[in-house]
Amino acid sequence: MRPDIDRYWELKSPIHSWDPRLRILTLLILAFSISSAQRLPTILGCLLLSFLLLWLTKIPLSFSLKRLAAVTTFIGPFFLIMPLTIKAKPGDTIYFFSHLKFLEINVRGLYLATRVYCKAVAIVLLVVPMFGTSRFDTSIKALEHLKVPNSIIQMILFSYRYVFVFLAELKRMSLAMKVRKFTPSTNFHTLKTYGNFIGTLLVRSFERAEEVYQAMLARGYTGRLKTRVNYRTKPGDWIKSALIFAAVFGIIYFDRFFRGF
Amino acid sequence: MEKKTPIITIRNLHYTYPDGTVALRGVNLTVFEGESIALVGKNGSGKSTLIKHINGLYRPEEGEIIVDGLPVVEENLREIRSRVGMVFQDPDSQLFCSTLYDDVAFGPINLDMEPGLIEQRVREALEKMGLVEFMHRPPHDLSFGQRKRAAMATVLSMRPKIMIFDEPTSNLDPKNEAIMTGLLRDLPTTMILVSHDLPILYQTCQKVVIMREGKIDQILSMQEFISDVNLLRTNGLDFTFRCDCCHQDPMHHRYLTEEQEISESFEPSPP
Numbered sequence: 001m002r003p004d005i006d007r008y009w010e011l012k013s014p015i016h017s018w019d020p021r022l023r024i025l026t027l028l029i030l031a032f033s034i035s036s037a038q039r040l041p042t043i044l045g046c047l048l049l050s051f052l053l054l055w056l057t058k059i060p061l062s063f064s065l066k067r068l069a070a071v072t073t074f075i076g077p078f079f080l081i082m083p084l085t086i087k088a089k090p091g092d093t094i095y096f097f098s099h100l101k102f103l104e105i106n107v108r109g110l111y112l113a114t115r116v117y118c119k120a121v122a123i124v125l126l127v128v129p130m131f132g133t134s135r136f137d138t139s140i141k142a143l144e145h146l147k148v149p150n151s152i153i154q155m156i157l158f159s160y161r162y163v164f165v166f167l168a169e170l171k172r173m174s175l176a177m178k179v180r181k182f183t184p185s186t187n188f189h190t191l192k193t194y195g196n197f198i199g200t201l202l203v204r205s206f207e208r209a210e211e212v213y214q215a216m217l218a219r220g221y222t223g224r225l226k227t228r229v230n231y232r233t234k235p236g237d238w239i240k241s242a243l244i245f246a247a248v249f250g251i252i253y254f255d256r257f258f259r260g261f
Numbered sequence: 262m263e264k265k266t267p268i269i270t271i272r273n274l275h276y277t278y279p280d281g282t283v284a285l286r287g288v289n290l291t292v293f294e295g296e297s298i299a300l301v302g303k304n305g306s307g308k309s310t311l312i313k314h315i316n317g318l319y320r321p322e323e324g325e326i327i328v329d330g331l332p333v334v335e336e337n338l339r340e341i342r343s344r345v346g347m348v349f350q351d352p353d354s355q356l357f358c359s360t361l362y363d364d365v366a367f368g369p370i371n372l373d374m375e376p377g378l379i380e381q382r383v384r385e386a387l388e389k390m391g392l393v394e395f396m397h398r399p400p401h402d403l404s405f406g407q408r409k410r411a412a413m414a415t416v417l418s419m420r421p422k423i424m425i426f427d428e429p430t431s432n433l434d435p436k437n438e439a440i441m442t443g444l445l446r447d448l449p450t451t452m453i454l455v456s457h458d459l460p461i462l463y464q465t466c467q468k469v470v471i472m473r474e475g476k477i478d479q480i481l482s483m484q485e486f487i488s489d490v491n492l493l494r495t496n497g498l499d500f501t502f503r504c505d506c507c508h509q510d511p512m513h514h515r516y517l518t519e520e521q522e523i524s525e526s527f528e529p530s531p532p
Contacts (some may be wrong), residue, residue, distance in 0.1 A: 220371030
């Protein structure tokens with residue numbers, strides 16, 4: 001139930017001391033510039049920059065690597081699918097298996113999958129410096145200062161809160177299944193059980209979420225998050241943003257105009 | 262003669278859930294300032310629905326509620342929620358911030374208190390609950406008993422005039438139950454306790470409001486209530502063991518000391 005991304009908000013680092021409003025805005029622009037990069041060398045440079053920013057936060061690498069596991073689960077299959085499915089173009093290197101002629105492995109597919117994966121990793125790594133270096137409510141409040149609509153802020157806030165509610169219910173229910181000797185197998189009973197499990201999980205999570213919301217209302221919550229934070233931008237914050245903006249321009253220039261190699 | 266001031270007035274309150282379940286059918290109740298009331302009744306009798314109306318979490322379908330002179334309507338909700346504190350049954354519903362401090366400060370911050378005052382209120386509430394040393398710990402690191410007290414602190418920091426507790430001792434071990442009972446007894450506010458745990462009700466409340474099928478069935482003094490074994494049983498109160506252990510004579514327990522009350526309720530009956 002506890003918010004998790006801000007576990008290391010109390011550490012002292014140049015990223016932690018950066019004004020959250022500037023930090024989020026700057027890193028968001030960096031994330032967009034990474035997503036627009038087309039060439040693998042540029043993308044690898046972005047990846048390096050993300051690791052550098054992560055290192056500056058002093059947050060243990062293992063904390064961020066756990067998040068990469070989720071990215072790998074989603075994007076990992078691209079390495080298998082894209083080389084097999086991408087439409088061949090003149091100049092592509094294609095490998096055939098002598099006995100399985102219908103299987104063509106296009107190296108460009110592998111290259112594209114690598115590009116997508118590296119971009120995703122570079123962006124996901126930025127999430128930790130962006131939202132993990134201040135308390136979650138402070139980051140949310142910063143979004144409010146950046147004029148993000150209140151409905152979106154509330155959606156982020158409650159999604160984040162309820163993910164933990166959902167996980168807690170999930171754990172409780174799987175334990176209840178285990179103690180009654182449920183062993184999954186490939187049969188109708190397992191399918192039916194999982195169907196019931198998911199349905200009950202949704203209903204229970206909804207009920208719990210409703211109660212958390214009521215508990216917030218009962219303590220004066222009116223739909224606007226209030227914190228004790230007073231933001232103050234120091235010259236150092238502008239310098240940090242300027243450095244990142246320089247990197248953004250570097251990425252765009254190198255990616256679009258530099259044809260050195 | 263002492264003049265009593267009504268702090269909660271409920272008149273002809275009706276409420277039906279969106280799925281059509283009729284929860285309240287014309288509830289009339291007056292709670293006076295400084296009173297401690299036990300709200301009892303079987304599951305589904307409307308206790309939780311009623312207390313959620315007092316805080317403005319549910320709106321009456323018919324009838325009216327006046328809390329400390331203010332009708333429970335949209336424009337008064339902010340003021341009413343600062344005067345009526347509610348502690349939910351499951352502390353995990355109430356604790357959702359990354360540190361205990363933040364959770365306890367959540368209410369005062371929403372009431373736009375000054376930072377210095379917030380600090381003072383949080384500290385006081387945590388001191389009262391014996392949790393100051395855990396102030397900067399995430400709530401999930403606390404034991405269940407501590408979390409229950411922490412949930413209470415989150416409301417105490419708002420200094421409400423009325424406090425409502427939904428099953429404050431459920432799932433607590435005897436030691437934590439005794440601590441909680443002591444804390445509840447020392448609260449200087451008007452209090453409404455929803456519970457199935459008779460020892461705690463007996464030690465903290467003077468008046469019992471019995472609900473049945475969405476209505477107030479009876480209003481009795483605590484002494485009258487505990488003298489009637491059948492009434493205890495029909496209202497699903499967790500006192501059957503003690504009734505059985507002394508051969509259906511609950512009056513016996515009226516003469517036990519407070520310590521005996523607490524400890525005996527958790528000891529096995531003699532063969």
